[in-house]
Amino acid sequence: MNDNTPMISLQHVDKTLGGRKVLDDMSFDVGRGDSFVIVGGSGVGKSVTIKHIIGLIKPDRGHVVVDGQDITTMRPIDLNRFRRRFGMSFQEGALFDSMSVFENIAFPLRRHTKFTDSQIRERVDECLDMVHLEGVSSKRPSELSGGMRRRVGFARAISLKPAILLFDEPTTGLDPVISDVIADLIVEMDRTLNTTTVTITHDMKVAFKIADRVAMLYKGRIVEEGTPETFQQSQNPIVQQFIQGRAEGPLTE
Amino acid sequence: MNILERIGRVFIRLFEETGLWFRMLVRTFVWTFRPPFEGGEWLRQMVRVGVDSIPVVFLTTMFTGMVMALQTYNGFHRVHAENFVGSVVALAMLRELSPVLVALMVTGRVGSSMAAEIGTMRVTEQLDALEALATDPVHYLFVPRVIAGIVMLPLLTILGDALGVGGGYLVGVKLMGANPVIYEQNTYQFLQMNDVWSGLIKSAFFGLILTLTGCVRGYYTSGGAEGVGRATTAAVVSASLIILFTDFFLTKLLF
Ligand SMILES: Nc1ncnc2c1ncn2[C@@H]1O[C@H](COP(=O)(O)OP(=O)(O)OP(=O)(O)O)[C@@H](O)[C@H]1O
Ligand SMILES: [Mg+2]
Numbered sequence: 025m026n027d028n029t030p031m032i033s034l035q036h037v038d039k040t041l042g043g044r045k046v047l048d049d050m051s052f053d054v055g056r057g058d059s060f061v062i063v064g065g066s067g068v069g070k071s072v073t074i075k076h077i078i079g080l081i082k083p084d085r086g087h088v089v090v091d092g093q094d095i096t097t098m099r100p101i102d103l104n105r106f107r108r109r110f111g112m113s114f115q116e117g118a119l120f121d122s123m124s125v126f127e128n129i130a131f132p133l134r135r136h137t138k139f140t141d142s143q144i145r146e147r148v149d150e151c152l153d154m155v156h157l158e159g160v161s162s163k164r165p166s167e168l169s170g171g172m173r174r175r176v177g178f179a180r181a182i183s184l185k186p187a188i189l190l191f192d193e194p195t196t197g198l199d200p201v202i203s204d205v206i207a208d209l210i211v212e213m214d215r216t217l218n219t220t221t222v223t224i225t226h227d228m229k230v231a232f233k234i235a236d237r238v239a240m241l242y243k244g245r246i247v248e249e250g251t252p253e254t255f256q257q258s259q260n261p262i263v264q265q266f267i268q269g270r271a272e273g274p275l276t277e
Numbered sequence: 278m279n280i281l282e283r284i285g286r287v288f289i290r291l292f293e294e295t296g297l298w299f300r301m302l303v304r305t306f307v308w309t310f311r312p313p314f315e316g317g318e319w320l321r322q323m324v325r326v327g328v329d330s331i332p333v334v335f336l337t338t339m340f341t342g343m344v345m346a347l348q349t350y351n352g353f354h355r356v357h358a359e360n361f362v363g364s365v366v367a368l369a370m371l372r373e374l375s376p377v378l379v380a381l382m383v384t385g386r387v388g389s390s391m392a393a394e395i396g397t398m399r400v401t402e403q404l405d406a407l408e409a410l411a412t413d414p415v416h417y418l419f420v421p422r423v424i425a426g427i428v429m430l431p432l433l434t435i436l437g438d439a440l441g442v443g444g445g446y447l448v449g450v451k452l453m454g455a456n457p458v459i460y461e462q463n464t465y466q467f468l469q470m471n472d473v474w475s476g477l478i479k480s481a482f483f484g485l486i487l488t489l490t491g492c493v494r495g496y497y498t499s500g501g502a503e504g505v506g507r508a509t510t511a512a513v514v515s516a517s518l519i520i521l522f523t524d525f526f527l528t529k530l531l532f
Contacts, residue, residue, distance in 0.1 A: 080405050100413075107411035118406035122394075132410045135313060180410075 037086035048244030064241030111181035327429030338437035342444030363463035366445035375437035380483035392512035395495025430484030
């Protein structure tokens with residue numbers, strides 16, 4: 025695979041859910057090693073978009089191509105194997121509530137690596153350390169706060185050091201300091217491991233810090249895309265309203 | 278017109294769901310032989326299906342055996358055939374009552390809880406998380422549960438056989454005053470190995486049906502907490518119906 029092909033490419037994706045056309049001819053590319061940030065209003069289809077990238081939702085029309093392979097036409101067994109390249113953290117955490125925090129993070133390591141128990145323990149501790157969680161590894165997810173759960177989900181996503189990371193609102197509900205820690209982590213993984221990341225966020229500060237490119241999702245497609253600088257200076261009234269968080273404007277009409 | 282349409286719709290749904298059920302059966306079968314094998318998870322499910330069901334099985338089959346003896350004794354007494362009570366109880370328990378009753382009780386206990394468990398995982402996106410971690414839910418959740426059902430139900434049925442026959446003996450001998458030696462002799466007299474086998478084979482099928490139905494119902498849950506409730510009820514109702522339905526055809530097939 026040559027280096028110019030994008031790592032992730034959505035091509036003319038349509039998706040109707042619950043009688044509503046959520047994605048309407050959505051297309052975008054994410055380059056190898058890039059950090060791509062998607063912003064947009066609540067309920068606009070950001071989570072649906074990110075689930076298309078890992079094949080949890082199949083498009084009604086169009087294609088999703090990851091690392092040169094069309095995952096929309098892949099056999100389920102191949103898709104299952106292909107997903108080892110991904111790590112994903114979910115908006116609501118989606119931790120396995122029958123397992124402890126430790127077992128949650130160890131789960132992908134146990135299944136997809138030949139790590140010994142001590143190597144697994146080491147890696148889990150390392151991941152928990154990175155998200156600044158201590159002394160929680162034997163707790164159940166139900167004993168954690170929302171923000172802690174989100175960080176455990178984040179730790180589980182990165183534990184295998186995958187080539188592609190998808191984060192659905194990784195910093196929502198976290199205090200500003202921990203938000204910044206998570207943002208730094210994403211930047212660091214992009215630099216040191218050359219990970220391709222797609223992050224959904226409402227936090228413009230985080231967005232501009234981690235992004236190589238920012239895209240704004242509106243009415244089922246990307247209406248504006250650019251580097252943090254060009255995005256910030258966009259003349260698009262939708263983008264301006266969103267960045268400034270104003271109540272009046274095209275978004276609320 | 279309206280009513281015909283409704284009936285038609287019910288049948289279409291029935292066909293669809295049957296198709297879905299068999300598709301999941303095939304998927305479960307295929308994944309059973311693919312690594313990694315989660316030994317610990319298999320064991321945990323066997324305990325859950327088998328060991329934890331012992332008290333329920335104990336009470337159900339024992340009392341059924343006792344009632345059987347009581348009823349047949351009363352009836353047979355009229356034609357002076359009391360001696361055959363032991364045979365009737367043993368035949369009925371081994372061939373029919375123990376496998377079916379055990380299966381229905383375990384459906385209520387375990388099939389429902391599997392539907393609720395997997396249904397909750399669906400509505401909290403834990404199934405999506407499993408898939409995102411390159412783990413097929415059928416592989417990780419269905420396979421250990423279905424295997425546990427197939428292995429443990431025959432074992433529970435053996436226990437049920439023994440308790441049912443034992444309960445019948447207690448009532449026949451201690452309560453109705455039958456001759457213990459004759460009663461025991463009559464219990465074994467007409468039994469063939471085939472009676473034991475047919476019951477055990479049936480119960481293995483029932484174990485497959487009740488676990489798979491619970492899993493499938495949970496897997497296709499939608500609509501939050503209410504959806505989980507619906508999936509749970511549906512799992513028990515449809516598994517019970519399929520069990521009774523299959524029972525007839527298996528009995529016909531196995532004599
Ligand atoms: N499984 C589903 N069934 C029906 N409709 C759905 C489903 N999933 C999402 N939707 C609809 O798709 C739309 C987009 O949902 P999505 O979760 O992607 O929003 P979002 O952009 O992530 O919002 P938020 O920022 O609040 O998380 C919503 O209107 C939602 O109602
Ligand atoms: Mg969302």
